[in-house]
Each structure stands twice: as C-alpha cells, then as structure tokens.
Amino acid sequence: MNNLAIMKGRTRALLTDFWSLAIIILAVFVCAYIARYDGAETEKSIRIKVVNEDAGGLGADLVGLLSEEDYEIEVVSRDTAVHEVAVNRAQGMIEIAPDFTDKIRRGEYQSLVKVTVMADSYDMTYFTEIVINDIVKVWTEALIEGKLEGTEGFDEADMEKFRAESQEVWRGESLLDIETLAVSEEEKPDEVTFYGIRWYAVFTMFYLIISGTWMCDYASSGLLRRVIGRGGRISTLFIVQMLPGLCVTVLGFIPVLLCSGHPAAGKMFVSFVLYACGTAALALVTCSLSGKFVNLILSATVITMAASLFAGLICDIPDWAAVWDKVSGFLPGHWFFNAVSGKAFLAGAVIVLAFWFAAGIFTSWMLGVKRGRE
Amino acid sequence: MKLLSFIWYDIKRLFGHGKTAVLAVLAPIPVVLMFGLFLAPVLADGKGAFINGALCNDDDSLMLTMMMDMVVDYEVKKGNAVITSVPDVETGRSMIEDGRAAVLLHVPEGTYQKAMNGEKAVMKFYYAPSHAFDALTFQSGIESSISVFGQGIRVINVAGDTAGENGMSEAEFTRFRNDAVTDLIGVYLHRGEIIGKKGVFLLGGDYHLRYALAILFAACAFFASFPVMYLTCLDKSGVLAKRSVPAGKMARWFFARIISGTILILCTFAVMYPMARALRQVKLSSALAVLPGMILTALTFSALAVLIGSLFRNGQSALWIGLYFGAASFVGVTFLSDKAGLPGIVSLLMRISPFRASVSIFSNAMFNLMIERYAQDMLVLLAAFVLFTAAGFFAYRKRGVPYE
Numbered sequence: 001m002n003n004l005a006i007m008k009g010r011t012r013a014l015l016t017d018f019w020s021l022a023i024i025i026l027a028v029f030v031c032a033y034i035a036r037y038d039g040a041e042t043e044k045s046i047r048i049k050v051v052n053e054d055a056g057g058l059g060a061d062l063v064g065l066l067s068e069e070d071y072e073i074e075v076v077s078r079d080t081a082v083h084e085v086a087v088n089r090a091q092g093m094i095e096i097a098p099d100f101t102d103k104i105r106r107g108e109y110q111s112l113v114k115v116t117v118m119a120d121s122y123d124m125t126y127f128t129e130i131v132i133n134d135i136v137k138v139w140t141e142a143l144i145e146g147k148l149e150g151t152e153g154f155d156e157a158d159m160e161k162f163r164a165e166s167q168e169v170w171r172g173e174s175l176l177d178i179e180t181l182a183v184s185e186e187e188k189p190d191e192v193t194f195y196g197i198r199w200y201a202v203f204t205m206f207y208l209i210i211s212g213t214w215m216c217d218y219a220s221s222g223l224l225r226r227v228i229g230r231g232g233r234i235s236t237l238f239i240v241q242m243l244p245g246l247c248v249t250v251l252g253f254i255p256v257l258l259c260s261g262h263p264a265a266g267k268m269f270v271s272f273v274l275y276a277c278g279t280a281a282l283a284l285v286t287c288s289l290s291g292k293f294v295n296l297i298l299s300a301t302v303i304t305m306a307a308s309l310f311a312g313l314i315c316d317i318p319d320w321a322a323v324w325d326k327v328s329g330f331l332p333g334h335w336f337f338n339a340v341s342g343k344a345f346l347a348g349a350v351i352v353l354a355f356w357f358a359a360g361i362f363t364s365w366m367l368g369v370k371r372g373r374e
Numbered sequence: 375m376k377l378l379s380f381i382w383y384d385i386k387r388l389f390g391h392g393k394t395a396v397l398a399v400l401a402p403i404p405v406v407l408m409f410g411l412f413l414a415p416v417l418a419d420g421k422g423a424f425i426n427g428a429l430c431n432d433d434d435s436l437m438l439t440m441m442m443d444m445v446v447d448y449e450v451k452k453g454n455a456v457i458t459s460v461p462d463v464e465t466g467r468s469m470i471e472d473g474r475a476a477v478l479l480h481v482p483e484g485t486y487q488k489a490m491n492g493e494k495a496v497m498k499f500y501y502a503p504s505h506a507f508d509a510l511t512f513q514s515g516i517e518s519s520i521s522v523f524g525q526g527i528r529v530i531n532v533a534g535d536t537a538g539e540n541g542m543s544e545a546e547f548t549r550f551r552n553d554a555v556t557d558l559i560g561v562y563l564h565r566g567e568i569i570g571k572k573g574v575f576l577l578g579g580d581y582h583l584r585y586a587l588a589i590l591f592a593a594c595a596f597f598a599s600f601p602v603m604y605l606t607c608l609d610k611s612g613v614l615a616k617r618s619v620p621a622g623k624m625a626r627w628f629f630a631r632i633i634s635g636t637i638l639i640l641c642t643f644a645v646m647y648p649m650a651r652a653l654r655q656v657k658l659s660s661a662l663a664v665l666p667g668m669i670l671t672a673l674t675f676s677a678l679a680v681l682i683g684s685l686f687r688n689g690q691s692a693l694w695i696g697l698y699f700g701a702a703s704f705v706g707v708t709f710l711s712d713k714a715g716l717p718g719i720v721s722l723l724m725r726i727s728p729f730r731a732s733v734s735i736f737s738n739a740m741f742n743l744m745i746e747r748y749a750q751d752m753l754v755l756l757a758a759f760v761l762f763t764a765a766g767f768f769a770y771r772k773r774g775v776p777y778e
Contacts, residue, residue: 088725089725109564111567118738118747119584119737120737141529144533147533147550148533161536169525170529174520174522176521177521178521180501181498182500183467183500293689294600
C-alpha cells in the first residue's frame, strides 16, 4: 500500500468534503468566541407577563418592585398573558388577585397572587422566591402604614418620609444575613474556566471519532476490504487516514488558544497535541468495535459526552465526586484538563497515549482477523 | 402485503439491524445516569428528603426559638428536610464531616435581639462540599427570605423612629414594634400561602432539574431516530431505486417506516422513564398524562428522520445533516429559547421548533400542566409531523416513481 498516496487522497477528500470539515470550522468559531468572552457578563432576560386585576393601588407597587428584578416584566390582560405563555413568548405569568390590596389592608396574606412558571430556563429556579419576597415587602409596608395611620400627630408628609425611607431599606442590606461556609479540610482551589479550550477539546474528540467512518464501509470497493485483502495493517492505515484530520484540529486549536489568553500557551499546545493523539488512538478502538457507520455515530456521541464529562472538560466535576478525578486518569481528557488547570500532565498524557495506542493496535488486529474470516 | 404486515416487517428490519437499534434504545442510559450522578448525594441521602441538616440555635429568645421550631417542624412534616438539633457547632460540623448531615445552620446568641436593636446579625450556614448542589439551592432560598425578613424589621424600626419624632412614647413604640414583628413573623412562616401553596422555602426550586431532564429526554429521542434515517437512505438508494415499486406499496412502505421508527423512539422513552422517576419522582399518572405528547414527539422525530433519509442518496450525508440539525436544535433550545431580544427569525424558529415543543411538554406538562401551553406545543408537533410527512413522502416518491 502506498501510504503517502493514501494520505494525500485523504487530505484532498477532507478539504473538499464540506460536511465533515464544517464541524471543525464551526467548532473553531464557536470555541474561539467562547474563549474570547469567557466570564463576560451576559444579559439575562426572562419574559414574565403580569395580570394586574387589583382594584387598589398595591398591585401597581408590586409591579414596580418586580420591574427592578432581573426579569422583563410587562403588564397585560389575562388572555394576552395566557397566550404569550402558551406560544412561548413568555416563561411565566403572575396574576394579581382583584382583592390584593383589600386583603393586605386587612392583614391577610393567603392567595394574593397566582404564579404560573414554565420550566423553560435554568434561570427560573428562584423566580417564585423572588415574587414572594417582593409581595412580603409590599405587605410589610402596607401593614406598617396601616398602623402608623392611627398614630396621633402623623400626617401625610410623615407618611411620604416613611415611604421614601422604607424604599431605601428594601434596596439596602438586611439586618439578618447568612454567611455560607464549606466544611472541608482543604482550601477549595479557584474554579478553572477556559471553557473555550475545554469545549474545543470535546469537539475534537467527537470529530476524530467520526473521522473513522471509512472503517465502517466494508463494501467490495471499500478501503478496509482492500487493505485486509492485501495483508495490510488496519492500524497503519488508520494513522495515515487520521493524520490530516489530526493536523486540522491542531491548527484549529491555535486561534482558540490565542483567544483564550491562557498564561501557559506553549504548554497548552503540547498538551493538546498529546490529547489529540491519545483521542485518535481511542477513536481507533471505537471505530474497530463499532462495525457500522450508524453505530459509530451513536457511540461517538455517547463516548464523547461520557469521556469529556468524567475528565472535567464539559463542566467542573463536583467536589464530592473526587473519585472521578482519579478514575478518569485513563482518559486523555483528564491530562488535558490538568494542563488547563496548571497541573502536571506530561508523563500521564504520554502513558495514556501509549495505552490507547496499544489498545487500538489490538482491537484493529482483532477486526482484521474477523474481517479476514468473512 | 397489508400495512400491518409492512409495519411488522419493517420493525423486524429496524430492530434486527445488528446492535444499531439496541444502541439507539440504550444510548440514553449512560447519558441520564451521568446526569443522575451529579445529583447522587441528593438522591442517596436524606431518606428521600431534599436536605438532611443540623440546627444549632444558640439564641434563647422566645420569638426566634418559636419561629425556628415552626419552620423546622413544617419542613420536616412535609418531607422536605430531616433536621437534627445539635448542642454546639462542633457537633454539627462533625456530623457533616461524617456524612450524617449535609448542612448546619448556626444561629449565634443574641441574633434576634441584635436585629431588634437595629444591628446587623449574621448566621452561619455550613455545608458539605459533596452536597454543594442541594445545599446551595437550599441556602439561596433561606437567605433571600431571611434577608427580606431582616429588611422588614428595619422598616419597622424606621417607622418607629418616624413615629417617635412625632411624639410616640417608648412604651407605645415597643407595643407598636412587637405587634408589627408578630405580624411579619406570621406572614413569614406562611409565605408559601401567599401564592396559594404550603411551606416556607424551596417553592419551585427544581425548575432547572425538570428542564435538564426534559432536554435529555428530547435529545435521546432524537438520537434514537438515527437508525431510521440511515435505513431509509439505504432503502432509497438500494431496494426502492432498483426495483419497480407500485405507488400504493410505496405509500405503505413509507408509513410503515414512520410507524416502526415511532415504536423505536417510544422504546427509548420506556427506557428513560424509570430513570427519570428515580431522579425526580415523576408520578406514573403524570407520565401517562403526557403520553399523547410522547407519541406525537416520537411520530414527529420519526417523520423527520424519514424525510432526511429520503433527501440524500448517501446514508452518511443524511446522518451528518441529522447530527447538525439535532445539535443546532439542542444548542438553540438550551441556550436561546428563554432569551428576549433575539432577532425575529431566531425567535420564530425557537417557537416553532418541534424540539422545543417536545422539551416544553416534558418539562412542564409532566410536572405542572398548563393546558394552553400543552395544546400549543401539541399543535406545533402536529404541524411539524404533517409537514415532515408530506415533504418526506414527496421526496420518497420522487426517487422511487421514475423506476415504475
């Protein structure tokens, strides 16, 4: 087999196959964008519709308080609110009861509003708490106003002064506060971000695994059949076929790395090359075991997600799951994550690369034997 | 062959396609399990309660002790929490270190009196790092509500000062303040009733969990349609392209594929349901309530898979498109669907996305049914199903008919 000719052919095919190349181009753009704006403030804008049926004035006060929260608040009719929530133009609605003011004036608090929340967003978790807190504020103020109204010598000017001061209090800090402390022997290290780099590594794994789709084609004209027929090695062919894709992912990593502003760019580059090689070897194992293209697509998704999650590339591993940090040591992503975090990675990455390479040679040999018998 | 025979034959082909169907159906298991592992302490500890905690109350004021007792008693009775009273902070901390408690709330001596005197009082909330997820959710709820309670006391003090300037006597002020604080405590202890619910904290604190679970449901269902895509493409470029197939049989073949694909996707749902139940106590009755939504989701994804499979001669190209479509839908729904201020076209795409409608059905209807939203999502899915089926049939026939 002329390996050089195969590699040239593969490079040509890679650069002209839009669909397979598109994923890596897209990954570079998305990850460079993430790397560039990692940690930047993003505007959250959950849309909430308010139906204010209150006959008194306190409903409007509540709307005013809600408008100061981190939500896009709009007062509409009930029909409009229901329609907007139904067609996903709003994530929730608050219906202020017609007797909202009356009830509060009487010191009652039961069923003052009805809150309908759609679980359409991660940002809805504390929404109900915030609504309740704002109602408690209105309720408290109204309660005290009611008590003050009966006080001798208390006129409208005093009431205005009290209202202005209480607004200051609601905006200021509380007299009761809670300090949160983790019970741990060790100091918690700073959270590692660099999500652009980490998520590019995830994309790379997926891309490299599905780059081996040619191994799933065992038709009479397929490369795999010809190689086996001529007594060639699948692993050698895999390396030759994988090299162009590997180079493309490494080249794609450069803009992502530059955008991320990682302080140890040189080390990161070395660690990524080792990660990509280790992942390519893992891809050889996956491709050898998959058999069919559709199996490869399904397993590529699951393997990428599982391996990247356990290695800490998708998101930080929870503190309690420290055991994963050790167990994931056999994955290339573990050592890449170590490099991102500024920990030692070289020896581990090389050993893992050797391990997966050996596993790849073994599984591809098994595949050759199996196909040879067919 | 009758349609039923076609369906039976197609199911055998789809499920008998080596390990493909097994992979498609079982793929959600590791994904959902990994998601579940993040919540393992929440699920494993606390005897089914959301939080397992310790309380060290060093404040001997009657009012605060009564308030704490009422809150703890209610949350324990409701099953939200398992609370153990401890004599000192060290005992509570050792309980956390031994894994017998996830959190410890320490109320220092004189907390209530300090707040009453207008001074800042700080309580301490200790948590085990292994319970960061549930503990910090609980802490956020308790902190925001206590903070408002503390602000309420400040407002009462402000009112007292203003009244004092107008000649209110010390005795009158004390009575005024005690009355107001008692009322405030009353509403605080029943704050859930303000919105017609019961409880003090954690009112709807699991929306993100429901949302993530629904996204996983929809994503796994979509991935399960990949074998349908691939097999359709193989048929189009193989059997159907080479043989003369009458139009009637072509239609039966087409609908049999959609139905067998639907059954494959429904199998995925069947696998996911027990795990969803383990993660977030989904009642069987609630799951059954969204059964029409599940069936329509499966039908729509199956029709989409057949459409994509019919559009391409090459199975790999069809899968690439399926992958891109799935990834774009997943990213869009996860990160964009809740945002205001999106460009009009993106906003419209989000609203009519069958993937979004499917996620919405699972995250909302299964837990808190709003019939208008459910009906709208069903309509979106139905419209998508009709559209995909019509377009798919057109594409399906276009390749097969010329050989008639």
